[in-house]
Amino acid sequence: MEAYKKEFIEFMIDCEVLRFGDFVTKSGRKTPFFVNTGFYRTGSQLAKLGEYYAKAVANAFGTDFDVLFGPAYKGIPLSVAATIALSRDYGKEIRYCSNRKEIKDHGDKGILLGGPMGEGDRVVIIEDVTTAGTSIRETLPIIEAAGAKEVLGLVVSVDRMEQGTTPDKSALQEIEESFGINTTAIVTMADVVEVLYNKPYKGRVIIDEDMKKAIDAYYEIYGLKK
Secondary structure, three states: OOHHHHHHHHHHHHOOOEEEEEEEOOOOOEEEEEEOHHHOOOHHHHHHHHHHHHHHHHHHHOOOOOEEEOOOOOHHHHHHHHHHHHHHHHOOOOEEEEEEEEEEOOOOOEEEEEOOOOOOOEEEEEOOOOOOOHHHHHHHHHHHHOOOOEEEEEEEEEEOOOEOOOOOOEHHHHHHHHHOOEEEEEEEHHHHHHHHEOOEEOOEEOEOHHHHHHHHHHHHHHOOOO
C-alpha cells in the first residue's frame, strides 16, 4: 500500500471523519462505520485533504484536463481544495466548478459557480462517498449541457465496497457501467481494515476483534455477492 493511503486513513481518524460504532446510512443500512467529510472544518484540514485528492486524481487520471467538478454541496470545498493542491504540487491550473441547487437569475447568473466550463473541456468529478450514484445522475446532465467534451472519471475519498442497487456490483462499478466513466477512490474499506485492525494508533486499537466481527457481519449482508 502506498504511504499516502495509510496517512490518509490516519488523517480521517484524526479529523473524526471516519468513525466506528452504530450508524444508519441515508439508504437505511445499519453500519458499523461511517464517513462524514463535513467534519473537515479547518484550513489546515482542507489543505491536507486537497493534497490527498490531488494525488488520487493525478494517479488515476493524470493532470491533462480542464475542470474539477464538485457537486453541491459537499463537493464544492473538495473541488476548491483539490484544485489548489493541483496548482501548488503539480503546477497545473485546473478550474474548479460546482453546481447550485437553485439557478441564480442575477449577477453571476446560471446554475454553475466557479469555472467556467464549456465546449471542449475535459472534466473530472470529485465527491466524498458514493453509495447510490444519485449525485452523478444529477451531475452528468449539467456537465453535458455546459458542452464539456469528456468526463474522464470520478474520484471519491472512500470506496465502501458494498452493494449498490444490485448484489453483485458496487455503487462505483454501477457508475462505470451505466455512464461509461472510470472511478477511483483514495482508499477502500479493505485498506482501512488492513491499516487499523489490531494495530494501535495513538494508544488505542480502533478496529479490535469486536469491531472486526461487526464489519465482517455487515459485509455478509451488504458485501458484493460473487
